[in-house]
Amino acid sequence: MPRDGQARRDAIVAEAIHQFGRDGYRAASLDHIGAAVGVRKQTVLYYFASKDVLLEACLEAAGRRLAFVIAKALEGTETYWDRAEAVIHAVFRLAGDWPEFPMFVREAGRLGPDAFDRFADVLDPVRLRAIEFLQAGMDQGEIRKQDPVLLLFTLYTAVVGSLTEASVLNAVVGADKSRQSLRLREREVMSFVRAALRPPQGAEG
């Protein structure tokens, strides 16, 4: 009973991202991923030659979706602060719509450079654009002067660290606070980033 190949592929990737994020790469099994999409493990291996290949597909899919969301958030924004705010808001909204995303990214980081590069490669255009943006802001005196690469790294860890640690502790503290807590957390990160960008004198967009 063959079904649409591409839809199956996408379903497997989505489920794998979910289970890799929730259980970790090693603990998630092809058996369980297959079962969740109504298929045997051998069918999963038909679409993806090995577990590792499946992981790579997941990393690419997650990277692409994040890159798309960020690119869309930058449309129609003008000032430096508007743009930074729009990106952060978009990432947080993505995390709200797709709760397994932060956990998966975190797992990708844990798996080491090889896995993470596959994710980062898809985001490289976005990353270069962001560094240019920060550099231009510094040149114009609207962003405090500092190493733009390190600044971006800092902003990244602030957002991802905040998101993932929040999802972890939401599971501990209680899931009903989840959305409220995420919104609060977004405001915190926002003010943190504002502080990191603001030039010493205090003029800002």
Next chain:
Amino acid sequence: MPRDGQARRDAIVAEAIHQFGRDGYRAASLDHIGAAVGVRKQTVLYYFASKDVLLEACLEAAGRRLAFVIAKALEGTETYWDRAEAVIHAVFRLAGDWPEFPMFVREAGRLGPDAFDRFADVLDPVRLRAIEFLQAGMDQGEIRKQDPVLLLFTLYTAVVGSLTEASVLNAVVGADKSRQSLRLREREVMSFVRAALRPPQGAEG
């Protein structure tokens, strides 16, 4: 060739924390943990009846060490800000001395409420003391008024999220920057916490 039981126990727990943090609970095997301390897996199972029992011992040991470090940091500090600063500095120093600690705590969070509670229980006296401290600061107008439980939760995620995401990305970006990056990160978290505590008018300890 029997050896000192308690020393063996401690060595197994230390190694297990290392491997649980680095590889994750599931991926870390009793075989490997045993091998790293020069013993067969059956000897590990002699000291800890099951892998789960070993995990609990690790959570308790990590919680106890963190509680000790925090308690010691509070000695000899007076103002509200001094105390908050001392705790953050102590936690960062612990992370510097014991790099596997943040990763292990993070893994503990991932394993769900059951595991995390075992860790949190040991820290409960510290937690209660911290909430009292924050409440007293608010009553005296030295800390911005807000829900102290949620504030502590926020501070926790800021510190742990920053620490763990930093160790992850240090592995990606390059380990030579590790110490420098950790110090930079501590300053960032410090300013973030300062901003979270400062009352709206601007008076602070």
Next chain:
DNA sequence: GGACTTGTCTACCAACCGGTAGAGAAGGCA
């Protein structure tokens, strides 16, 4: 010297893992 405790080992097990081999069902196309 004999019983007991403590520590470590070899040998083994059932369960599960990722992956291979190959059969069979369904549809497109000549």
Next chain:
DNA sequence: TGCCTTCTCTACCGGTTGGTAGACAAGTCC
């Protein structure tokens, strides 16, 4: 009709895992 591609399956394999059973060595205490 018959061939070929696409998709899914059962059956199996070697390796690893957490855990059990039980032998054995070295104190310790009487």
